[in-house]
Amino acid sequence: MSVPVGVEARDWRWQFSGRPQPALHDLSFSIAPGERILLSGPSGCGKSTLLMALAAVLGADQGTETGLLLVNDSAPDAGRRLTGLVMQDPETQVIMERVGDDVAFGCENFAVPRDETWRRVHASLASVGLTGPGLPVTIDTPTAILSGGQKQRLALAGVIAFEPGLLLLDEPTANLDPQGVLDVVVAVSRVVRETGCTLIVVDHNPAPWEQLLTRVIALDSSGGLASESADYPRVNRARVPVTRVPGDVVISTVNLSVGRPGQPAISVPDLTLRAGTITALSGINGSGKSTLSLTLGGLLPPRSGEIIVGAPLRHGLRPRQVPSPHLWPARSLVRRVGSVFQSPENQFVQPTAASEVGLALRVTGVKRHEAAERVQSRLELMGLVDLASAHPFTLSGGQKRRLALVSATVTQPGLVVVDEPTFGQDDDSWSDVVTLLDELARAGSAVVITTHDPDLLAVVDHIVTLSPMVPVA
Ligand SMILES: Nc1ncnc2c1ncn2[C@@H]1O[C@H](COP(=O)(O)OP(=O)(O)OP(=O)(O)O)[C@@H](O)[C@H]1O
Ligand SMILES: [Mg+2]
Numbered sequence: 001m002s003v004p005v006g007v008e009a010r011d012w013r014w015q016f017s018g019r020p021q022p023a024l025h026d027l028s029f030s031i032a033p034g035e036r037i038l039l040s041g042p043s044g045c046g047k048s049t050l051l052m053a054l055a056a057v058l059g060a061d062q063g064t065e066t067g068l069l070l071v072n073d074s075a076p077d078a079g080r081r082l083t084g085l086v087m088q089d090p091e092t093q094v095i096m097e098r099v100g101d102d103v104a105f106g107c108e109n110f111a112v113p114r115d116e117t118w119r120r121v122h123a124s125l126a127s128v129g130l131t132g133p134g135l136p137v138t139i140d141t142p143t144a145i146l147s148g149g150q151k152q153r154l155a156l157a158g159v160i161a162f163e164p165g166l167l168l169l170d171e172p173t174a175n176l177d178p179q180g181v182l183d184v185v186v187a188v189s190r191v192v193r194e195t196g197c198t199l200i201v202v203d204h205n206p207a208p209w210e211q212l213l214t215r216v217i218a219l220d221s222s223g224g225l226a227s228e229s230a231d232y233p234r235v236n237r238a239r240v241p242v243t244r245v246p247g248d249v250v251i252s253t254v255n256l257s258v259g260r261p262g263q264p265a266i267s268v269p270d271l272t273l274r275a276g277t278i279t280a281l282s283g284i285n286g287s288g289k290s291t292l293s294l295t296l297g298g299l300l301p302p303r304s305g306e307i308i309v310g311a312p313l314r315h316g317l318r319p320r321q322v323p324s325p326h327l328w329p330a331r332s333l334v335r336r337v338g339s340v341f342q343s344p345e346n347q348f349v350q351p352t353a354a355s356e357v358g359l360a361l362r363v364t365g366v367k368r369h370e371a372a373e374r375v376q377s378r379l380e381l382m383g384l385v386d387l388a389s390a391h392p393f394t395l396s397g398g399q400k401r402r403l404a405l406v407s408a409t410v411t412q413p414g415l416v417v418v419d420e421p422t423f424g425q426d427d428d429s430w431s432d433v434v435t436l437l438d439e440l441a442r443a444g445s446a447v448v449i450t451t452h453d454p455d456l457l458a459v460v461d462h463i464v465t466l467s468p469m470v471p472v473a
Contacts, residue, residue: 002195004033005082005165007054011067014049014058016394023049024223027067031217033165036192036199038206040233041219041226042426043383043398047202048088050219051168054200055085071166081110084164088171088202088397088424090151091343093158099125099146100139102154106162117161124157127190129183136286145263148342148420149175149285156184160191167192169201171397173208174423175342177284177452181208188212204426206232235455237430242459244438247275249310250414250446251296251325256305258288258295265303268292269464273415273446275312278437280457281450283466289450290342290419292466296448297339297417298325312414312444325415334360338413338445342420344404348392353384353403356392360411378406382432398424402433409440416440416447422456434459 008030015022024046031037039047052058053069056076071079084106087093096102100121107117121139125131130153131138137150146154152175159167169188173181185208192199192212201209206216210232218233220226252272259265266288273279273296281289294300296307307324313336314322321327325337338360341347350356354375361371379385382402387395392403401424409416421433434456441447449460457463 002082002163002165002197004196004198005072005079006033006070007031007166007198007200008070008073009068010070012069013066014046014053014063015065016049016063017061018394019063019390022223023063024219026224027069029217029225029228031198031200033198034196036212036214037201038209038213038216038232039200039202039219040204040206040216042221043402043424043429044396045219045221046223047219048170048396049223051085051170051200051202052087054166055083055168056080057085079166082165083168084159084162084166085168086152086155086159086170086172088174089343089345090148090155090175091345093155094143094146094151097142097144098139099130099137099141099143099154102143103139103158103161106158110162112162120161120163121157124161124187125154127160127183127187128153128157129180129187130154130157145260147175147286147290149177149180152176153180153184153285156187160187163191163195164197165195166198167200169199169203171202171204171424173203173205175285175420180285185209185212204424205235207235235427237427237434237455239459242461244276244278244441244461246277246461247444248312249273249308250275250312251310252308254306254308256295256307257303258291258300259303260291260294260300266291266466268305268466271448271464273448275414275444275446276441277461278441278447278449278459279462279464280460281448281464281466282452282457287466289466293339293417293419293448293450294341296325296415297337298328298333299339301326312446331363334363334413335411336414338408338411338416338418340401340404340408340418340421344400345393347404347408348400351391352389353392353395354379354388356403356407357410360407364411366411374410378410381436382406383429398426398429401425402429405433405436409436409445412440412443412445414445416445418447418449420451420453421449422451422453430455
């Protein structure tokens with residue numbers, strides 16, 4: 001049984017080294033033990049920074065603080081054992097090679113007896129819907145093969161298992177399919193009710209949490225306190241008209257099956273991706289959406305079946321390269337395909353946001369002056385101009401995602417493949433992202449996205465649903 005933990009901020013301010021403005025400033029609030037808080041505010045306002053500070057994972061070398069931030073009346077460092085944080089990017093949180101060991105890790109650190117640890121491992125994995133009858137994952141599954149959404153559930157199970165007094169969840173439903181969202185909300189609700197722990201959750205769509213939460217602390221875009229109230233922010237997204245004109249077939253597939261090395265192959269419904277259209281891949285966590293995206297984007301060879309490369313992408317390819325994008329040399333890929341992965345960190349290679357966006361333009365020989373203008377206009381479109389000289393790794397979750405999207409598409413490639421383009425975006429940045437995808441399609445790209453976002457599914461031209469893992473012999 002955990003002991004609920006109180007939190008207090010007194011004129012607290014945090015400034016990251018190398019940034020001209022503080023990420024958070026003039027923060028004064030208090031959270032009583034057992035309160036259940038939604039922490040809200042636009043992308044980049046400092047939500048993740050505040051959670052990391054409370055969990056004592058912001059290093060003193062990363063920036064400077066003034067004022068006080070207290071966990072049970074002490075510095076967050078002293079409350080480390082009381083605090084469980086599920087970070088925004090679940091990739092960064094997997095520690096052990098096997099699912100069961102990963103969940104046990106936290107308990108073992110806190111010297112929970114072995115039998116009790118393993119009882120909790122089984123219970124928490126089942127409660128987040130990761131293991132159980134009919135599900136493919138067990139305690140022995142290697143963590144490396146889990147999908148993004150499965151890793152998110154794993155991270156939550158690991159934190160629930162050691163029964164923290166302060167539970168900090170940073171967008172815990174962002175990568176999840178609709179059933180996963182329910183599983184996670186139910187699992188967290190159960191833990192909170194059973195242990196009485198204090199909860200702070202960040203979620204751009206708070207609706208599923210409202211029954212559980214007691215109030216909202218909202219930050220403004222400068223990182224100050226906007227309000228403390230009982231009013232939940234409503235998702236209010238602008239409508240995008242869906243009247244696009246389909247053009248030539250850019251890529252199609254026949255009897256395709258895909259798979260990562262050493263993993264079972266997954267069969268895929270036949271696809272026809274046309275210029276001028278947006279196609280969504282949907283399907284539950286682990287159904288192979290990201291694996292298919294990597295294959296279409298030329299980063300994995302197909303396991304069997306055919307990929308037929310249409311006229312818009314064929315120009316300039318040698319005949320032996322035509323059968324599949326994975327045979328194209330890097331330079332040909334950059335010109336033809338813009339891929340954005342689920343974890344954008346994996347793709348940043350430049351020291352600043354502006355040079356990251358400009359890279360593909362330089363590689364494809366766009367003139368310097370024109371390139372600079374294009375970089376500027378794309379950064380403006382994504383609300384990233386003030387961060388032009390920031391290191392990509394230091395951006396917030398939503399900012400990274402928008403940077404990855406413009407960097408991969410700035411050359412207007414014929415095929416655009418984006419994994420979960422809208423997760424982690426507030427209403428305004430959601431519209432910016434959807435406007436960009438729409439513009440890319442209208443300018444002639446075939447855009448293919450994976451998404452669970454119902455508002456995004458409402459503005460695409462086609463939806464292709466992948467079935468739960470169907471292993472092919
Ligand atoms: N390690 C870092 N170094 C420098 N600046 C950082 C670092 N991490 C975050 N920032 C900056 O601090 C500000 C707050 O970032 P934070 O990640 O806390 O935002 P957020 O509210 O969680 O956003 P999102 O909704 O996009 O996840 C942003 O301007 C971000 O660019
Ligand atoms: Mg964040």
